Amino acid sequence: xxxxxxxxxxxxxxxxxxxxxxxxxxxxxxxxxxxxxxxxxxxxxxxxxxxxxxxxxxxxxxxxxxxxxxxxxxxxxxxxxxxxxxxxxxxxxxxxxxxxxxxxxxxxxxxxxxxxxxxxxxxxxxxxxxxxxxxxxxxxxxxxxxxxxxxxxxxxxxxxxxxxxxxxxxxxxxxxxxxxxxxxxxxxxxxxxxxxxxxxxxxxxxxxxxxxxxxxxxxxxxxxxxxxxxxxxxxxxxxxxxxxxxxxxxxxxxxxxxxxxx
Amino acid sequence: xxxxxxxxxxxxxxxxxxxxxxxxxxxxxxxxxxxxxxxxxxxxxxxxxxxxxxxxxxxxxxxxxxxxxxxxxxxxxxxxxxxxxxxxxxxxxxxxxxxxxxxxxxxxxxxxxxxxxxxxxxxxxxxxxxxxxxxxxxxxxxxxxxxxxxxxxxxxxxxxxxxxxxxxxxxxxxxxxxxxxxxxxxxxxxxxxxxxxxxxxxxxxxxxxxxxxxxxxxxxxxxxxxxxxxxxxxxxxxxxxxxxxxxxxxxxxxxxxxxxxxxxxxxxxxxxxxxxxxxxxxxxxxxxxxxxxxxxxxxxxxxxxxxxxxxxxxxxxxxxxxxxxxxxxxxxxxxxxxxxxxxxxxxxxxxxxxxxxxxxxxxxxxxxxxxxxxxxxxxxxxxxxxxxxxxxxxxxxxx
Numbered sequence: 001x002x003x004x005x006x007x008x009x010x011x012x013x014x015x016x017x018x019x020x021x022x023x024x025x026x027x028x029x030x031x032x033x034x035x036x037x038x039x040x041x042x043x044x045x046x047x048x049x050x051x052x053x054x055x056x057x058x059x060x061x062x063x064x065x066x067x068x069x070x071x072x073x074x075x076x077x078x079x080x081x082x083x084x085x086x087x088x089x090x091x092x093x094x095x096x097x098x099x100x101x102x103x104x105x106x107x108x109x110x111x112x113x114x115x116x117x118x119x120x121x122x123x124x125x126x127x128x129x130x131x132x133x134x135x136x137x138x139x140x141x142x143x144x145x146x147x148x149x150x151x152x153x154x155x156x157x158x159x160x161x162x163x164x165x166x167x168x169x170x171x172x173x174x175x176x177x178x179x180x181x182x183x184x185x186x187x188x189x190x191x192x193x194x195x196x197x198x199x200x201x202x203x204x205x206x207x208x209x210x211x212x213x214x215x216x217x218x219x220x221x222x223x224x225x226x227x228x229x230x231x232x233x234x235x236x237x238x239x240x241x242x243x244x245x246x247x248x249x250x251x252x253x254x255x256x257x258x259x260x261x262x
Numbered sequence: 263x264x265x266x267x268x269x270x271x272x273x274x275x276x277x278x279x280x281x282x283x284x285x286x287x288x289x290x291x292x293x294x295x296x297x298x299x300x301x302x303x304x305x306x307x308x309x310x311x312x313x314x315x316x317x318x319x320x321x322x323x324x325x326x327x328x329x330x331x332x333x334x335x336x337x338x339x340x341x342x343x344x345x346x347x348x349x350x351x352x353x354x355x356x357x358x359x360x361x362x363x364x365x366x367x368x369x370x371x372x373x374x375x376x377x378x379x380x381x382x383x384x385x386x387x388x389x390x391x392x393x394x395x396x397x398x399x400x401x402x403x404x405x406x407x408x409x410x411x412x413x414x415x416x417x418x419x420x421x422x423x424x425x426x427x428x429x430x431x432x433x434x435x436x437x438x439x440x441x442x443x444x445x446x447x448x449x450x451x452x453x454x455x456x457x458x459x460x461x462x463x464x465x466x467x468x469x470x471x472x473x474x475x476x477x478x479x480x481x482x483x484x485x486x487x488x489x490x491x492x493x494x495x496x497x498x499x500x501x502x503x504x505x506x507x508x509x510x511x512x513x514x515x516x517x518x519x520x521x522x523x524x525x526x527x528x529x530x531x532x533x534x535x536x537x538x539x540x541x542x543x544x545x546x547x548x549x550x551x552x553x554x555x556x557x558x559x560x561x562x563x564x565x566x567x568x569x570x571x572x573x574x575x576x577x578x579x580x581x582x583x584x585x586x587x588x589x590x591x592x593x594x595x596x597x598x599x600x601x602x603x604x605x606x607x608x609x610x611x612x613x614x615x616x617x618x619x620x621x622x623x624x625x626x627x628x629x630x631x632x633x634x635x636x637x638x639x640x641x642x643x644x645x646x647x648x649x650x651x652x653x654x655x656x657x658x659x660x661x
Contacts, residue, residue: 161430
């Protein structure tokens with residue numbers, strides 16, 4: 001089974017802080033990481049490979065330093081890694097990104113399954129996976145919390161839903177996005193890391209793929225960021241420190257009543 | 263459209279490096295350089311450069327489509343088993359507001375099996391028109407059937423904007439539609455407006471785990487599309503006297519085009535884990551100590567008819583199933599009242615619940631970061647405070 005996993009290198013948004021004076025993001029010292037959900041996607045792919053054999057290829061679009069993220073995926077056990085990097089890809093919104101990645105996937109050739117994380121933690125859109133599936137005209141199942149493939153390529157997925165899990169059956173080829181609870185991503189082994197360091201990561205530029213240059217990058221992005229601002233910070237409210245829990249609760253109930261919340 | 267730094271004017275002060283939310287500007291040989299990470303957001307434009315060396319390249323006109331053909335604001339009224347999700351009605355209220363500003367009409371889109379009666383409530387909630395696609399092939403949501411039906415409506419009736427709920431199915435369906443018609447889509451919006459100057463829909467959404475907000479336009483493509491988080495907007499008052507037109511559109515889906523099959527719904531927790539649509543959420547964290555103690559959370563939730571949430575720590579420890587997790591890698595919620603019990607308030611948790619109207623925190627550590635967010639905080643042991651809180655709320659609700 002040939003599986004392609006799309007990954008994104010993202011800033012660790014939990015490490016991002018706001019400069020209280022300028023009210024802007026402090027990016028210095030914020031580490032770049034493999035998007036956490038994409039690690040779940042890779043883990044799912046590696047487990048399927050262990051069951052069915054085949055090959056796992058990780059694909060990413062990003063600046064040259066995104067190679068570090070791909071190296072980490074190789075160290076976890078991916079067989080191949082490919083980086084799509086070109087100034088022409090830059091400034092892309094989700095649609096332009098998906099067109100670029102879909103062109104990269106076509107270039108890679110045969111695949112049975114495409115796995116993505118449910119969303120990236122910097123943009124949180126959850127759109128690129130489905131938009132790739134659309135560009136490739138393959139079916140999709142999003143928010144997978146359980147993914148089983150039987151020998152004859154029958155797929156059974158439990159998909160996270162607001163009230164529970166929706167069981168869906170389908171066949172390959174397919175695009176799946178996964179949630180965190182699907183698995184616990186493995187850590188890179190020492191041997192894997194050494195192997196990854198020696199491994200060549202080929203780079204695809206715009207010239208290498210079959211794509212209309214007007215449909216990718218900033219030019220091919222229908223959406224435009226008009227304005228960026230920092231949200232209103234919540235102000236600290238009232239802290240109750242009473243002698244006993246009963247007294248504390250009584251004070252809280254009074255305050256809630258005053259605020260007409262109860 | 264692209265943002266450019268005029269090298270000869272750059273004084274090398276580095277003022278622009280720190281303001282870039284995407285870290286795309288760096289200093290090379292004392293000159294600021296814009297790298298591949300640039301999204302042309304313009305954060306570096308507003309009076310940032312003391313030498314005025316940063317400017318936006320004049321926009322080249324793209325003739326993408328005849329925008330004049332597109333009119334009316336559409337709202338997708340998502341339903342499940344014939345029940346419309348609340349977010350659909352919330353968006354009808356917003357669709358009404360946007361359409362009034364544009365002096366256009368609001369239409370609801372309803373797709374399902376035997377769901378015609380939802381058209382009545384859509385009209386009562388503000389819709390002028392309802393596009394109704396019915397058939398047994400829409401009994402359960404499938405990406406293929408619903409996207410084919412929706413894209414057919416878009417191509418036939420050409421709306422200027424489409425609002426959809428940022429539900430699991432909405433976020434599954436919207437990008438397929440946007441991809442097929444080749445238009446822009448803004449995910450998870452928390453604010454909507456019409457830009458006075460351009461008449462474009464201004465979609466505002468959080469990014470970077472809620473650390474920044476971005477307002478996004480879709481200038482040259484139609485329809486302008488966005489998903490909007492549940493519970494951000496109030497459900498409009500209904501008016502049963504309102505009149506509207508119901509347009510029945512025949513189904514264009516053939517069975518062989520539906521490539522995934524719904525088997526069953528495993529309702530493992532019902533309403534208690536539907537955190538996205540909850541009015542009140544009671545959440546527990548590591549401070550609950552052990553899984554049995556979550557009973558106190560459940561008890562209070564039961565009293566308040568609330569959903570039950572959990573922090574990542576509590577889920578990772580196996581105390582609650584993943585469907586209850588609130589935070590960056592779990593669910594994003596926006597209830598009227600959020601109780602954070604024994605939750606310290608790690609950034610990744612705050613990212614998931616900071617848009618709650620009222621936050622009430624109980625924690626024994628007075629320095630816990632959650633208190634910086636909370637409207638009301640009790641410093642105390644959750645094990646002692648929760649039973650009393652439950653008792654008091656029971657009394658209040660009885661009166």
